[in-house]
Amino acid sequence: MTAPNRNTLWARALIDELVAAGVDAVVASPGSRSTPLTVAAARTDDLRVFSQLDERSAAYFALGRARRTGKVTPLICTSGTAAANYHPAVMEASEARVPLLALTADRPPELRDSGANQTADQEKLYGDAVRFYKDLPEPAPNDRALRSLRTTVARAVGTAEGADPGPVHLNVPFKKPLEPTRVLDDVPADLDPVAERGRDGPYVDVTPGSPEPGDDALRRLGNELMTTDRGLIVAGPADPPGLDAEAVTALSHATGFPILADPLSGVRFGGHTRVAPVIGAYDAYLSAEVAGEAGDADASDSWNDPEVVLRLGASPTSKRLRKYLAETGADQYQVDPAGRWREAEFAATDLVVAEPSRLCARLSRLVAGGDGDADWRAQWEDADRVAQEIHGRERDGDIPADDEPVEFHEGDALRVVADALPDPATLFVSNSMPVRDLDRFVGPTTTSVTALGNRGVSGIDGIVSSALGAGSATTDDLTLVVGDLALYHDTNGLLALDRCDVDATVVLINNDGGGIFHELPIESFEPEFTESFKTPHGIEFEPMADLHGLAYTRIDARPDSVESAGNVADDLADAYTGARDADGSHLIEVRTDAESSHRTRKRLEAAVDRAVHGDEAE
Amino acid sequence: MTAPNRNTLWARALIDELVAAGVDAVVASPGSRSTPLTVAAARTDDLRVFSQLDERSAAYFALGRARRTGKVTPLICTSGTAAANYHPAVMEASEARVPLLALTADRPPELRDSGANQTADQEKLYGDAVRFYKDLPEPAPNDRALRSLRTTVARAVGTAEGADPGPVHLNVPFKKPLEPTRVLDDVPADLDPVAERGRDGPYVDVTPGSPEPGDDALRRLGNELMTTDRGLIVAGPADPPGLDAEAVTALSHATGFPILADPLSGVRFGGHTRVAPVIGAYDAYLSAEVAGEAGDADASDSWNDPEVVLRLGASPTSKRLRKYLAETGADQYQVDPAGRWREAEFAATDLVVAEPSRLCARLSRLVAGGDGDADWRAQWEDADRVAQEIHGRERDGDIPADDEPVEFHEGDALRVVADALPDPATLFVSNSMPVRDLDRFVGPTTTSVTALGNRGVSGIDGIVSSALGAGSATTDDLTLVVGDLALYHDTNGLLALDRCDVDATVVLINNDGGGIFHELPIESFEPEFTESFKTPHGIEFEPMADLHGLAYTRIDARPDSVESAGNVADDLADAYTGARDADGSHLIEVRTDAESSHRTRKRLEAAVDRAVHGDEAE
The missing domain is CATH 3.40.50.1220 (TPP-binding domain)
Structure with missing residues (x-):
């Protein structure tokens, strides 16, 4: 059945080639100029369409899926600032070598740089961050143009998932009409079937080659x-x-x-x-x-x-x-x-x-x-x-007696959660302190844990979306351990719990501001430290949980409001296992004190140093 | 008093030149690599530092300030994806010709492209969107380097606010130590005073010239x-x-x-x-x-x-x-x-x-x-x-009698708010329908209204932050009229109400999804229209108001839940004037039905067409 107009023909060929290259899902954000792509995706049976309203979160969601699978989940957005909202995830994908394919709809060339509405320069929008870029020609219902399109899509996916994986960008201009309405004689009836409907399987099959020393x-x-x-x-x-x-x-x-x-x-x-x-x-x-x-x-x-x-x-x-x-x-x-x-x-x-x-x-x-x-x-x-015993408080003798007892600290939260992870599990950890605490305090286990994080550029943006994206690509239970600034930064990502049908247990380490800055020399410079670095924000996370349909539990782990470290660890373990085994999503807020966690980390570090290296390493 | 280290010297010179060029505020986001700039800004008396945790919102906040004043409010962020989060606002500033100055901290050149943490290629990060770009040299405590820096800053501000105003970008590398700690012999004692401490007034005074025909x-x-x-x-x-x-x-x-x-x-x-x-x-x-x-x-x-x-x-x-x-x-x-x-x-x-x-x-x-x-x-x-009388329901005779009465529609919301605006007032309207309804339904008034919007690239992102930024730069009362998708997209922007001490009356037109798509031909293609375009999201906005300390009022303007259009208009007028005259911020949610508003707009349009042009324009 010939396409009603050239845009529909073109978008269908593009989406078909993505599916033929192994794509099983796309993340689309609403917009008018991208209509041909969105409709083609919506009408393709074996292609799941995740709808995300915030393009920044959409891109990190696609990044999370690719982190979990190694496969690309293409992104579809309209023209203008929507495309610029992909840039943070494109940067992370580039440094972390995660496959990402941005399909940014655009005005046709003759309307660019002319004050047309919602139009900006999208050419090479992400600079050198992308491995492959093409400003596609305008949809042209002729055999060679369609063959060129199919080849380009195969190359784009092949590059994104190749030996040097990363982000690729196809800029896709469309003229009106954008919707699949019949335009007389717009699509010739005598198109070569292969150009029009492709081959069974990909039009070009790309076999990636990874470098091998002789x-x-x-x-x-x-x-x-x-x-x-x-x-x-x-x-x-x-x-x-x-x-x-x-x-x-x-x-x-x-x-x-x-x-x-x-x-x-x-x-x-x-x-x-x-x-x-x-x-x-x-x-x-x-x-x-x-x-x-x-x-x-x-x-x-x-x-x-x-x-x-x-x-x-x-x-x-x-x-x-x-x-x-x-x-x-x-x-x-x-x-x-x-x-x-x-x-x-x-x-x-x-x-x-x-x-x-x-x-x-x-x-x-x-x-x-x-x-x-x-x-x-x-x-x-x-x-x-030795290190794990000291962290597990099995060698209290090693910790200098003169100080107070070792309180529950943020690293313990990672230990408790890791111990209670289901098998298998997908665990996403935020940047700043959570990934560092996972690194130091959670040793090897036989549990099959897929631990993921955004260490390409180590930003605290897009964490929720990356985690939910990873969760959407696996049957594993998903656990996210996130700090308060990172959760705030990507609050919009929580909408995917409902819209993209993903469940997660979110463990929020809330120390009311940039805890990591206690680890840095700037800590001793006040008032700048508190005003411009720690930046206490006082955000209440329970209303946020209500807003997005997460059950909510609060555990106050701050030293001055806790009887003994033991109780907090047990409370967290109970809350976590409860959430893990229940349906739906759950936000467990662990209210901590960054300064006391920082001191405890230092005391444990000194104890391990002494136990492993004796005194001379002091 | 010589600076304790070269980074402090360098950052102080940079910030001093910004102030000398007329800058009275900066928007800084927390991060480590930008420490010298953040500390220099915090320690400069007559410079207000707005702290924003989300760099995307920070950039739109600075854009909003510049829209209201024509003056640049520099942005300070750390290295990595933080800088990429500025890109949407940089794109809008470029198309809309709004002064914007991005100061993106970076790792020193020798650490770039080498897997160093939180490091990505930030050179020419925003491509051709910026009017002026410099990858500053590393801080060098010598006279010529300091004179070069001071000149560059003056040129950057001069370009941003010149005859072709828009965004400019200075990439600012720093080595550790980043905090103002004394480093022996790091800053020579014999620096030329003008290089070290600048001139009184700007080091270079830029007089902008705007083009004049002969x-x-x-x-x-x-x-x-x-x-x-x-x-x-x-x-x-x-x-x-x-x-x-x-x-x-x-x-x-x-x-x-x-x-x-x-x-x-x-x-x-x-x-x-x-x-x-x-x-x-x-x-x-x-x-x-x-x-x-x-x-x-x-x-x-x-x-x-x-x-x-x-x-x-x-x-x-x-x-x-x-x-x-x-x-x-x-x-x-x-x-x-x-x-x-x-x-x-x-x-x-x-x-x-x-x-x-x-x-x-x-x-x-x-x-x-x-x-x-x-x-x-x-x-x-x-x-x-004639048009305004018909819109104001003063010529009901002109509206074909056979249809039902003309319901309250989204355009009426703009009319009611505009009528009740204080004098003077700053009114920010979101893209998609609100700005179009303002255009059609709110005629000239003698009230001194500064009406602002992001029409450069007409995105629905960053609207809350742009509005609050504009509000922060004026003593006017601030009113924001925003749609549900735009409010959701920049929920993080609401944090500025508290952190940046701005009050606003927010009128939310909630038609649960992309109302504008009813105006487009895609409306007749189901199920794609509802799933991928209208995208109903069901977000409850009252918890969001609680989370950010806004008083909340809800008005249900949907035809099937409303006695007569009259009441809704009065309810909204009362709610708005109440909010306008009270302290603090207020969210007035007007729940509307996009489809019936769309139909009413068309009916009024036909009535005006007929009244102005007689039948032949039909």
Whole structure:
């Protein structure tokens, strides 16, 4: 059945090619100029259309879906500032290498730069942040133009999900009529069927190729690992959908190297941790000061540094790990399939342009039998155990007696939630403190947890939408741990609970303002600190929960209003398990005091430092 | 007293030059990398620091201030997605020619593109949307660098507020330490005082020059106007702070031309309307169909078209006016100080690169005595009167009797509020329907109303923040008329009521979704229309009012729940005057039915068409 007009023909071909390329959902925001795309999507059976009213939240929702699946969820919006509202998520997708495809409707070229309503310059709107950009031609009902369109869409999806995944942008101009109304002789009846209706399957099938080092380069690297006793595999936050834990484990077995796994690497949590030396509490006991001179490696000091470090994924969340690795003087191999640089101490010695999981698999076959140094592994496993015991208050003796008892602190909230996560679970953590507390206080577990966060540019915007987007792409239960500023910043994202039919248990760590700034030197400069940094806002979150249909529980964990740390932890555990097992969505507000949590983190850090490194690291 | 470190020295010089250039306020969002700028601003006495937690709202707040004053309110944010959140407001500022200055903190060059935390490519982040961009050098405590900085800041403010006003962007890298802590020998003691502490007054004083046609060009234009009987002055939405109503009035008197004034032009409302033929209801009785052939201008048909049209400011809100002017075949003179094009029917014959108010003043002196054609003016004044009587239900006879009575419709809400506005008043109207209803249903008044809106790119984002920003820059009472989608989109903007100490009376026209789409052909395509365009959201706005400390009143204006239109209008008038005269902020929710308002608008339109043009325009 020929399309009623050229816009409908064009939009249908575009959406069909997206579906043929594997797209199963789009996120559309209401607008007039994007009508052909929205109608085509709405009329495509096996394509789910999420409707989001705020384009900023829409883009982060699509980002969250892609984080969870590694697949792109295209975005559809009208012309003008709607398209500029995608820019924060496009920036995050670019740095974090998350597939994103922005379809921004636009006025036709002749109306641009002429005062036409709702028209601005959308060409190359996101600059160098996108991997692929095309200002599509105006819909043209001829074979070659349709073949060109189908090819462009296949290339756009292929690039977004390729070896260097990230955001792509197609600017899509339309003239009126925008709705699917019949326009006589607008669409010729003799279009070539393939151009008009495509092929069964994608018009162009893109097979992605990820970079592979040659055999001799691989052998050189293999030899280096085999001849190394003290080596480390550092798994940083992974480009979605995550590092392959099996492959990384295989390489660890083959080399005897322990794996320092970032909470967002896909390697810290899961069944493989039963059999692989996965280390997760390093943020508690590593620092630049701990690194001795590589030279006197055999010296009797209790802590040995690595000689070789294989770094996979993005730069680790832990600043103390990053600084420690730089100070060790070890040979650091950065593995980056995009061949870019993600080590900002500039201490790494090698750049290996390879897909990390495949590299681990190939190396593990090559290097089999190098069982490394058992004492070396024990050093890390013991340190991890000591740190977790101190965090779990199992070694209170290690905490200097003269201070008051160790209160419940924000890090404990992450521990309590992590312990009670269902199996499997998808856990999204906000930037600023929550991801840092997850990193330090939640060690490896065998639970199959997909832990996600926005560490590309580490903004506190778009967190709710990213989490709900991830939740919409999995049958896992979704848990979001978020700070008060981040929840406020993306309040609009909560509308997706209802409109996009996603359930979530939201644990809100509310310390009334920028808690993280207590960690920074600016803390000692008043009044600027409180007015311009901590910025207490006094927002009441219960009305917000009502507004968006979340059940609400409040737990006051502030020292001066709490009997003993024990009760708060139990209250939170009960509230969380209750919410986890109930239907619908739930907001658990944990009211905390940033300053006392900051002090407690420091006291625990000192205790772990002393227990692992003895006094000299003090 | 020398600065404790180079960052403090640098930031202090930057902020001092802003103040010297006339800046009296900045809008800062919390972040670490921007610490030097935030501390410098906080420590500058005669500089007000508005703290906004959401950078998108912060940018629209600064835009609103600049709309009201014509002066820039610089923005300060940290690195990363925070800067990308400014992009929507930068786009609106660019198209609407509103001064905006973005100070985006950044990591130093050596840390960019290297996986450093919270770092993305911020260079030329807003592309061609900005009028001036500089990636500042890193803070350098030497005379020439400081003189360069001071010059750059003066140029940035001068450009933002110059003849082609708009957004400018300074990317500002800082290394640690960011806080004002003393770093030995970081700042030399022998800096040249002028470099270190500037001059009293700006380091560089920029005198803006606006384009002026030469005398003979002016005379040619003057002659054309003098020899024209049927001329029009069309005042479109003005670049802030607005067209000079006196100058436009003077030209109207000198030429005898009526003034068709857009509600956002600065010319439709105010004392001058007592003495100038200001026409405001044209949207109700003009359309492409009304325009006869210019040739048979003397034909007896009742409606005469203009021969010459002088177009000031941006493209008018009224589509029917734009289409009508194109069809008249008149000589249209577009006056644009930036020499760009703002007439998207492409019918205009002339482009005059001149500052509109000054051009009017010069022409009015040159052209004195051309009193034009009294009948011509009467045609417009009568049409306006008839339209307003019909809208005011004073000519019910004109509305075909067979239909039901004319219900209260969304346009009436604008009329009721406009009638009850205090004098003076600042009125901000949202895009989509509110600005269109203001245009059609609120004619000229002598009240001194500053009516503002975001017509640059006509987005429904950032409306609350723009309004509150405008309110923060005036002692006027602030009234915002906003739709439900626009209020939802910028809910975060409501935090400024408390944090930025602004009061407002917010009239919410809630028709549960995109009312405007009823005006578009897509309305007849279901289910897509309701699911993807109207997008009913069911948001309850009372909890939102509680959350942000607004008193709340609800008026149900839907036909099936209302006795007679009269009551709703009175209820709204009472609620509005009550809110206007009370302290604090107030949310008046007017629940309406978009479909019935749409039908009523059409019925009134037909009635006015018939009353003004007789039947033939039907």
